[in-house]
Amino acid sequence: MSNEVKTKEKVDMDPKYIITLTVTLFITCVIVAGLLGLVNGVTAGPIAEINLQKTQEAMLAVVADPDNTTFSESPLENTQAMTDAASAAGGTLGDIYEVQVNGEAGGYAVTVSASGSQGTIEMMVGVDASGAVTGVSVINHSETSGIGTKVVGNEPTASGVGVLDQFVGKSAADGTLTVGTNVDAITGATVSTRGITTGVNAALAAVGAIG
């Protein structure tokens, strides 16, 4: 008998009240979702444009001779071998654009992402026809402001070379790049530097797997 009373006390919430709760929350969510859709409609265009522009700028920043370089209109089709090679090196392969220097094939611009300290770092790695890195630049990241952003901003490491510039000239022949052995990190931003290094390794691996 007493058990029954106890159970009843537990379910003292009126079913109607529960429905009111659910409906109120549901309606609020629907309104907010509608509002978000509206804002997304307004901002989707400019954001896509900014990202496209960033990609273009990033590609120009990573080639040796920006004035005489053009890029293929559309990215290469990523084969399974390329994607696998990039993931084996710890990164995720994005688009690969062919680079033409003075109209001749001059290597690739590879978008690749790898995890940094706060999230994924998306970067562009230029690789010339001989398989050496021509430049690295960051497209998107969420590294800590004032710390990880030093890496993104290509600030010099202890050796005086920009943290992104030090990758120039490295190729698959140098073996796997590792922070501490053949890559210098920015003090306090080792994890961000590691992210970039992983990305470069993945880009080199992916290029190595092309055709």
Next chain:
Amino acid sequence: MKLRKQFMEGLITNNPVLVQVIGMCSTMAITTSLFNGVGMGVAVTVILTLSNIIIAAIRKIIPDKIRIAMFIVVIAGFVTCVDLLIQAFVPALSESLGVFIPLIVVNCIILGRAEAFSYKNGVVASFWDGIFQGIGYTAVLVVMCVIREFLGAGTFGGGILNGGDGIQILPEQFPMGMLTLPVGGFLVLACLIAAMQWALSKSKNKEESK
């Protein structure tokens, strides 16, 4: 008269950062250059004011049992809107603040003010509360930014003045880079809170002795 009291509360006597000690995470993380501080302050003020207005307007129909969930839905909606708008129209700010804009959702100032103020007060009062609390937050951010930037990098106005580099005041070799790291944030914030408490208790004593 009441407005003046609210203004003083937001800025000084009930300052969100220095007295209520909420919103610490963003305060510590982003106050490395003036541009970050102002941008973050404005973003939080806008979101706080909007969410305060909406929550005050619908406070009578929010069931008590699910109020926190309702607050979060409203706040998250506004934060996402502001995040998208910043990405589209102020890309430099979105680049430098990074993940801290989406993280405004969990900034306790906004949830804290929803629970402590706008859930119990009218729309107009909540609007002013949002503005003044936002100004109080921004003011602390700006002070932190100026101190940390000056001592940590030797510059003033980083990200805004002098083409984004800021004006170099101290010679390059002088600044202590440590202050721009998280540990510097703790130190500067601790000093500010101590100074604030000292000033508050002093003015309190004065009133009592009258």
